[in-house]
Amino acid sequence: MSARLSVSVQEADFDFKHEHALLVSDDKGVGAVVAFIGLVRDLNLADDVVALELEHYPGMTEKSLLRIAEQAAQRWSLQAARIVHRIGKMYPGDQIVMVLTASAHRGDAYEANQFMMDYLKTEAPFWKKEWTPEGPRWIEARDSDDHAAAKWK
Template sequence: MKISVQTSDFDVSNELAIMRSSNPAIGAVVNFVGLVRDRNDGQTVSAMELEHYPGMTEKSLQAIAEQAQQRWNLLDVLIIHRVGVLQPKDQIVMVAAASAHRGEAFAACEFMMDYLKTEAPFWKKETTPEGERWVDARESDSVAKHKWNASSSELQK
């Protein structure tokens, strides 16, 4: 398991190569990479600043990864999240799950991303032509997270 909150960029190919080589039982690796968009809510975005609460943020990401491992038979997980000032097209986050079969890896990757968007203590401030503004949580992220509550009862059957 790798959990990292960092200012520096990450190399997706390198991270996936490390994950793939960690266990010969891995048959599937699913990953998601989130990028800074140049538009949000109809406005041009020239930069995004991500702030976090050191220590608390890493514990939150660790808990999300552990929940995924409890729900699915995963062989490895990875969450990298950047902080600081980022520009459009910059990588913000990478989430990956490795398992013997693709179904578990897909589900775990989506679960981790849904929980990260709603549970991890990050604050985003965008720079627009009208000035700086804090980004509010999206209702769609909460809806996505809540589907896993129903899914957990299905998994226990």
């Protein structure tokens, strides 16, 4: 049985409870669900953050996210995986990304979830602009994100 994989790139906020219900639906083989939900922080690089704005390339971004989920499903025994990533302008405390993984056992769900999140930070084509009291600035990739993704190679 192949894993049910789905992705969504959207401006609207997401509802964890709803997404979780869709992920497990009637699959009685699911023994573990791992969820990661990322939030917009109010501080970055020692500066106050007023807002975060994400842009993407429609079509290309969804394909990239699906490839990340497919790679996870090839490496771990997953029943299902779901990535929801928001775009547009968000504010501190807002949800920005959710990665859900479902498997028969927790180990596969944990590792696949971490892998997907590490790869989202380095491989997904999003452009991030932070708004600070001094004005906007584009956010560059971080070495720590590259190191986290490198451990899966």
